Amino acid sequence: MKIAVIGAGVMGHGIAEVFAIYGNSIYLYDKYPEALKKGLNSILWSLQKLKEKGKIEDVDKIYSRIFPINDLQDIEDSELVIEAVPENFDLKSSIFKEVSGIVSKDTLIATNTSSLPISELAKNVVNPSRFLGLHFFNPPVLMKLVEVIKGNETDTSVFNEGIEIVKRIEKIPIPVRKDVIGFVVNRILFRVFTSACRLLNKYTVEEIDSLAKYVLEFPMGVFELLDYTGIDTNYLISNEVKKRGFDFTCNKLKELYEKGFYGTKVGKGFYDWSKGRPNITKTEKMPSPEQLLKDAINEAIWLVENGVSTEDEVNLATKLGLGWKKGIFDYARELSIK
Numbered sequence: 001m002k003i004a005v006i007g008a009g010v011m012g013h014g015i016a017e018v019f020a021i022y023g024n025s026i027y028l029y030d031k032y033p034e035a036l037k038k039g040l041n042s043i044l045w046s047l048q049k050l051k052e053k054g055k056i057e058d059v060d061k062i063y064s065r066i067f068p069i070n071d072l073q074d075i076e077d078s079e080l081v082i083e084a085v086p087e088n089f090d091l092k093s094s095i096f097k098e099v100s101g102i103v104s105k106d107t108l109i110a111t112n113t114s115s116l117p118i119s120e121l122a123k124n125v126v127n128p129s130r131f132l133g134l135h136f137f138n139p140p141v142l143m144k145l146v147e148v149i150k151g152n153e154t155d156t157s158v159f160n161e162g163i164e165i166v167k168r169i170e171k172i173p174i175p176v177r178k179d180v181i182g183f184v185v186n187r188i189l190f191r192v193f194t195s196a197c198r199l200l201n202k203y204t205v206e207e208i209d210s211l212a213k214y215v216l217e218f219p220m221g222v223f224e225l226l227d228y229t230g231i232d233t234n235y236l237i238s239n240e241v242k243k244r245g246f247d248f249t250c251n252k253l254k255e256l257y258e259k260g261f262y263g264t265k266v267g268k269g270f271y272d273w274s275k276g277r278p279n280i281t282k283t284e285k286m287p288s289p290e291q292l293l294k295d296a297i298n299e300a301i302w303l304v305e306n307g308v309s310t311e312d313e314v315n316l317a318t319k320l321g322l323g324w325k326k327g328i329f330d331y332a333r334e335l336s337i338k
């Protein structure tokens with residue numbers, strides 16, 4: 001398949017890499033030459049890692065399927081376009097208007113937005129019936145989940161096509177049947193983030209992350225994950241979702257954003273990353289699992305009750321999208337919250 005990925009940042013270059021591994025030809029576009037260069041270097045680094053681990057054979061062959069471009073007109077013959085630019089509604093809207101004027105009206109156009117409404121974004125394209133959400137998780141090459149989101153105008157056949165495309169790259173698609181803010185995983189994750197931020201009144205970053213890592217056995221601490229996915233990304237998302245009635249407020253996030261401490265990518269966020277991943281130690285004092293997870297569990301129940309996804313799908317989505325050993329409903333049962 002000929003695929004265009006718009007934006008070579010953390011998500012964009014990772015998505016391009018995954019599709020290239022599975023034999024697709026990729027146009028990787030970024031407006032900024034430096035970002036494109038950085039994205040390509042990250043792809044090479046990642047492909048070499050995968051080769052070391054015996055997961056792929058030929059780095060050069062895969063890499064040669066990726067064509068870096070800096071003129072959007074070059075994507076004209078794409079069969080699928082995936083947008084992965086920063087989480088700013090106006091920016092995404094203008095990209096979709098431009099893309100839609102270049103590709104055929106039969107081209108499938110997808111957004112990797114983590115939270116913005118698909119149906120609102122779809123208003124910018126000529127053919128909204130062929131517009132959908134394909135939401136990958138960071139790092140796309142390692143995380144098995146992709147949320148496939150149906151906008152109000154997405155044709156059912158297009159929704160099903162999205163599910164098939166995800167299966168072809170050996171990821172697990174989770175159908176998100178209603179276009180709700182934050183979809184499934186981020187809706188739950190935002191509740192974990194807000195609970196963690198609220199707990200900063202009584203506990204330190206390390207104490208909360210110690211609970212996440214050593215008791216709940218998450219692969220990363222909650223604040224470590226905020227750094228990893230980007231303080232800037234999360235802050236921009238929190239503003240966009242707040243405008244649409246979903247409150248994911250965290251004063252500390254705003255403070256870090258304003259200081260330019262964007263997390264892993266700049267070497268500083270909640271943690272200092274200048275020497276690599278933070279070493280989170282097990283602390284004596286920590287909040288209880290209920291304090292961190294109760295709101296997230298209630299959110300998961302809401303998703304099922306509102307027919308967004310089934311209980312099994314939501315449970316699996318939290319395991320695969322966040323690398324948790326247990327799904328959100330497994331925790332709910334253990335904590336007798338449900």
Ligand code: 3HC
Nearest residue numbers: 046049050114136137138139141142219220229321322323
């Ligand atoms: N490509 C190839 N290899 C990679 C890689 C990549 N992109 N990223 C990391 N690796 C490698 C590491 O280099 C390391 O290799 P090594 O064994 O040779 O040193 C190996 O993978 C394991 O990495 P680590 O030792 O650093 O740590 P982990 O075992 O914890 O695995 C992880 C890393 C898979 C990222 C794991 O920590 C994890 O699952 N974290 C949670 C991530 C998560 O929750 N993602 C979703 C966030 S929400 C989201 O993305 C939504 C968005 O919209 C904001």
